[in-house]
Amino acid sequence: MTATGTAADLETRVYRPKKRKTKLWLYVPLVMASIFYLIPMYIMLATGFKSFDEVSLRTMWNLPSGLSLDNFKAAWDALSPNVWNSFKFVVPASIISAMLGSLNGFVLAKWKFKGANVIFPLILFGMFIPYQAILIPLVEFIRSINLFGGVWGLMLTHIVYGLPITTLTFRNFYAALPDDLVEASKIDGAGLLGTYRHILLPLSIPAFVVVLIWQFTAAWNDFLFAVVLTSNEGWPVTVALNNLAGSQIIEWNVQMAASFLAAVPTLIIYIFLGRYFLRGMLAGALKG
Amino acid sequence: MSLTETTRTTETRPPRRRFRIRKDKVLAVALISPSIIALLIFVYGFIAWSGRVSVSAWKGLLPDYTWVGLDNYKNLFVDPRFHIDIRNTVMFTVVFVLGCLIIGLALAILLDQGLKGEAFFRSLFLFPMAISFIVTGVVWRWLMNPATGDRTSGLNLIFQSLGLDSLVSSWQATPYWGMAFIAIPAIWQMSGYTMALYLAGLRSISEELKEAARVDGATELQIYRRVMLPQLRPVTLTALIILGHISLKVFDLIIAVAGKQYALDVPAIYMWQTTFDGYFFGRGAAIGILLLLSVGVLVVPYLWYTQRQERGT
Numbered sequence: 001m002t003a004t005g006t007a008a009d010l011e012t013r014v015y016r017p018k019k020r021k022t023k024l025w026l027y028v029p030l031v032m033a034s035i036f037y038l039i040p041m042y043i044m045l046a047t048g049f050k051s052f053d054e055v056s057l058r059t060m061w062n063l064p065s066g067l068s069l070d071n072f073k074a075a076w077d078a079l080s081p082n083v084w085n086s087f088k089f090v091v092p093a094s095i096i097s098a099m100l101g102s103l104n105g106f107v108l109a110k111w112k113f114k115g116a117n118v119i120f121p122l123i124l125f126g127m128f129i130p131y132q133a134i135l136i137p138l139v140e141f142i143r144s145i146n147l148f149g150g151v152w153g154l155m156l157t158h159i160v161y162g163l164p165i166t167t168l169t170f171r172n173f174y175a176a177l178p179d180d181l182v183e184a185s186k187i188d189g190a191g192l193l194g195t196y197r198h199i200l201l202p203l204s205i206p207a208f209v210v211v212l213i214w215q216f217t218a219a220w221n222d223f224l225f226a227v228v229l230t231s232n233e234g235w236p237v238t239v240a241l242n243n244l245a246g247s248q249i250i251e252w253n254v255q256m257a258a259s260f261l262a263a264v265p266t267l268i269i270y271i272f273l274g275r276y277f278l279r280g281m282l283a284g285a286l287k288g
Numbered sequence: 289m290s291l292t293e294t295t296r297t298t299e300t301r302p303p304r305r306r307f308r309i310r311k312d313k314v315l316a317v318a319l320i321s322p323s324i325i326a327l328l329i330f331v332y333g334f335i336a337w338s339g340r341v342s343v344s345a346w347k348g349l350l351p352d353y354t355w356v357g358l359d360n361y362k363n364l365f366v367d368p369r370f371h372i373d374i375r376n377t378v379m380f381t382v383v384f385v386l387g388c389l390i391i392g393l394a395l396a397i398l399l400d401q402g403l404k405g406e407a408f409f410r411s412l413f414l415f416p417m418a419i420s421f422i423v424t425g426v427v428w429r430w431l432m433n434p435a436t437g438d439r440t441s442g443l444n445l446i447f448q449s450l451g452l453d454s455l456v457s458s459w460q461a462t463p464y465w466g467m468a469f470i471a472i473p474a475i476w477q478m479s480g481y482t483m484a485l486y487l488a489g490l491r492s493i494s495e496e497l498k499e500a501a502r503v504d505g506a507t508e509l510q511i512y513r514r515v516m517l518p519q520l521r522p523v524t525l526t527a528l529i530i531l532g533h534i535s536l537k538v539f540d541l542i543i544a545v546a547g548k549q550y551a552l553d554v555p556a557i558y559m560w561q562t563t564f565d566g567y568f569f570g571r572g573a574a575i576g577i578l579l580l581l582s583v584g585v586l587v588v589p590y591l592w593y594t595q596r597q598e599r600g601t
Contacts, residue, residue, distance in 0.1 A: 023401070030398055033391075034412050037476065039443075040427040057441040060430075104320045111316040119324065121591050126331040128587040130537045132559045133580035134334035136341055136573050139564075140351075141334075160330045163323050192312040192319075221420030223540035228564060238422045242544055245426040252430055259423045270418035274411055277418065278484060 048072055048257040055253040071257035078250065079258055081233075082240035086220055086265075089155035089236070094215035097159045098208055101166025105207075106196050108167065109174035110182045120171070127164035131224055139228055149231040157229060158219045165218075166211050169280065173207040174200060206276070213273055214280035217266050237262045335580065341573035348567050360574035370575075373555045376467040380554070381535040383471035384478075388531050389524065391475065392482025397512065399483070400490045410487070413480035421477065425544020428473035432459035432545070460546055467552060474541055478534065482527050489523035490516060529590045533583050555579050 047060065051068035104123075108116055131138075138157065139148070147153030177200070185195040223238045230239065241262045245255050270277055342361070345354040364370045395413055399406050416424065431442040434457075440448065447455040460466045493516060501511045539556035546552045548561060555575050563572030 026398055026401055026403060029394070030403075030409055033395060034409065037412055037416060037480070039431065040416075040424070040476070043431065044427060057439060058445075060441055061446060100323050104323050107316045107320045111312070113313055113316055117595075121595050122332075123324070123327055124591055125587070126327050128533055128583055128591075129331060129335070130533075130556065130576070130579040130583050132537075132539075132556050132572075133338050133576040134330065135338075135559070135576060136563060136569055137334035137337035138330070140337075157330075160326045163327055167323070192315045217418060221422075223420065223422050223543070224560075228560070238420050238540070241426060242422050242540075245429065245544065246547055255426055256430070259426045263419045263423045266418040266420070267415070270415055274414070278414065282484065282488060 044256045044260040044263075047253050048075075048260055050253065052253075055251070057252070071253050072261065074254045075258035075261050078244055078254070079237060079240055079261055082235050082237045083261070085151050085230075085234060086236040086238075089151040089158065090216055090219040093155045093158035093162065093219050094212050097162035097166050097215055098211045100159070100163060101168075101211060102170045102201070102204060102208070103196070104163070104167040105170025105172075105174050106200055108171045110177075110179070110195075110200070111192060123164050123167055125164075126161065127168070131161070135224075135228060138225075142229055148229065150234040151230065151236070153229050154225055154234070154236070157225050158215075158222070161225075162215050162218070166215065169211050169214070170204070170207055173204065177203065209273065209276045210280040213269055213277050216269065217277070220266055335577075338573045338576050338580075341569055342577050344570050344573075346569035346573075351569075356570065360570045361578070364571065364574055364578070369550065369553060369558060370555070372550070373553050373558055376552065376554050377536065377538075379465075379467040380471050380474075380538060381532065383468045384474045384535050384538075385528065385531045387471060387475040388479045388482040389527060391479040392527070393486050393520075395479070395483040396486035396490055399487055410484070413483050415480070416477040417481050419477070421541040422544045424473050424477050425541045428476070429545045432457075432469060432472070434458040434461040460552060463551075470542055470545055470552060473545060474535070474538065477541075478531060482531065485523050485527050486520065489520050493519050525590070529586060532586050536579065536583050536586070 043060065046063055047055065048071045049067050049069075050064040050071065051066070052070045054065060054068070055071075107113075108120055142148050142153040142157070145153075147156065181199055182195055185199050190198065220236075221238065222236075223242065226236045226239045227242075230236065235243075241258055244250050244258055250258075340353065343355060343357060343359075344352060345356045345359075346352045395409075399410060403409075433439075433442040433444065435441060436444075444456045447453065457469070460469045462469060497515060497519075498511055501515050506514065537556055538554055539560070542552055542554060542557060548557060556579065559572050559575040559579070562568040562575070
C-alpha cells in the first residue's frame with residue numbers, strides 16, 4: 001500500500017479521538033507561514049490604494065490613509081489593451097483544448113484500440129518538454145502560416161500544448177466511470193458518438209470545470225510563448241507587465257497596482273472555484 | 289419461407305453488428321487523430337526540427353542548414369556563460385526543491401492535526417499557484433530590493449526598522465549566491481502546492497495503520513517518523529519530478545525579478561536571448577535540445593514507471 005493522494009483524500013476531514021486536545025502552539029508556525037504568503041499581496045494592495053502624493057519608498061509598508069485609485073487608474077490605462085488581448089486568446093484556447101481533451105480522454109479510456117497504451121505516454125510527454133526545445137520551429141511555423149504577431153498564433157499554440165494535460169485529466173475521469181455505462185449504451189444500439197453525447201458528456205461537467213480553470217490559468221499566466229510569438233499590438237498582459245516593470249518611466253507604485261490587475265482574473269477564479277483548481281493541479285501530478 | 293427468412297436475418301445480423309463495431313473503431317481513431325497529429329508535429333516534429341537546427345551553421349535572419357556536426361554543442365561546453373548557467377541552475381534547483389519539500393511537508397503535517405481553520409490556511413498557502421511568475425517576480429523585485437541608504441526598501445526596510453540589521457541582505461545581487469535568493473519567490477509560489485501533495489498523501493494513509501501503531505505504544509512523533517514518512521515516498525518522488533522539471537525550465541520568474549543579467553543567467557534565458565536577440569539559431573537550438581535531454585532524464589523513467597504501475601493494477 002502506498003500513499004498516492006487525490007483531491008478527494010485532501011478534502012476528507014480526519015476523525016480524531018477527543019482525548020487529543022487542540023494544541024494552540026501549532027498556530028504559531030501557521031500564522032508565521034501565513035504572513036510569508038501574504039506579504040506580496042499586502043504590498044500590492046497597500047501601494048495600489050495610496051494616492052500619488054503618499055507614495056514613497058520610505059513608507060512603503062504603511063497602510064494607505066484612504067482608498068485612492070490613482071495607481072490602479074494609471075495601471076489600467078497602461079494595461080487595458082493587453083488585458084483584452086489576453087482574454088481574446090485565453091478563453092477560446094481553453095474551451096477548444098478542453099473539448100478536444102474530452103474526446104481524446106473518452107476514446108483512450110472507453111474505446112481502447114491497439115496502440116492506445118503506446119500513444120498515451122507519448123501524449124503525456126508533451127506536458128513536460130521544456131518549450132525552448134521547440135521554440136525555433138514553432139516561431140518559423142507560426143510565421144509560415146501568417147499568424148505571427150497577433151493573438152491567434154498564440155491561441156493555436158496554447159490549444160496544442162494544452163492537449164496533454166486536458167487529455168490526461170479527462171482520461172482519468174472517464175476511466176473512473178464504470179465500463180457498464182458504455183456497454184449498456186452499446187447494447188442499446190448507440191454508437192460511439194451517441195454514447196459520448198448522451199451518456200458521458202452530461203457526466204463530464206466537473207471534469208470540464210477542472211480543465212477549463214487549469215487551462216485558463218496556464219494560458220493567462222504564460223510568458224514564454226507570448227514573448228516570442230507576439231509583437232506590440234498582440235502582447236498579452238504578462239508581457240506588457242514585464243515591460244512596464246523594466247521601464248524607467250513607470251514608477252514602482254504603478255507597477256504594484258499593475259501586478260495586482262494582471263493577477264485579478266486568476267485570483268477571482270481561485271477564490272470562487274479553488275476546490276476545482278486544486279483538483280486540476282493534482283491531476284497535473286499524474287494523480288486524479 | 290418464413291423459416292428461411294429468419295435464418296437469413298440471423299445470418300446477416302452478426303456481420304452488420306461487426307461492421308458497426310468496426311465503423312466505431314474507425315471513428316474512434318478519426319476522433320483522436322487530429323489531436324495526435326497536432327502533437328506529433330508540435331512536439332516530436334518540432335523536436336526533430338530543433339535537433340536539425342542544432343547541428344547547422346544557422347546564424348542570422350535567414351535559415352542556413354549547412355551541416356556543422358556537433359560544433360554548436362562543443363562550443364557550449366567551453367562557453368563561460370553556459371558554465372555559469374549550469375552552476376546557477378544547480379544552485380536554484382537545490383534551494384528551490386529542498387525549500388519546497390521542507391516547507392511543504394512541515395505545513396502538511398501541521399494541517400493534518402485537525403486544527404480549526406484548516407481549510408482557511410490551506411487556501412491561503414495555495415493561492416500563489418494561481419498567480420503568474422511575472423506578477424510574482426515584479427513584486428518580489430521590490431521586496432528584495434538591494435538598494436541601500438535613502439533608497440532602502442522592501443524587506444530590508446522592515447529588517448532595519450525591527451533592528452534586525454543582520455538580516456539586511458543584498459538578495460539576488462549577492463555575488464556568487466544571488467541565484468539562491470531568486471529561489472525565494474519560487475518557493476513562495478510552489479511550496480503551497482507541495483503542501484497539497486503531501487497533505488493528500490497523509491490523508492490517504494489508512495487510519496487503522498496509525499491506530500495500530502498507537503496501540504503498540506508508539507508516540508505521535510514516532511508514528512510520523514516510522515509509519516507516515518515511509519508511506520510518503522511516492523509523493524516525494526512525484527514532487528521531486530514536478531519541482532525538478534520546473535526549476536530546469538525556470539525562465540519568466542528570473543526575467544521579472546532580475547531582467548537579463550549575466551550573473552543570474554540560466555539556459556532557458558540564454559537560449560531565448562541568443563536566438564531571438566542575437567540570431568544564433570544553431571546555438572539556441574543546441575541549448576534547447578540540452579534542456580530537453582536533462583528534463584527527459586528526469587521525466588521519461590518516471591512516466592514509464594507510473595504507466596507500468598497503472599497497467600499492473
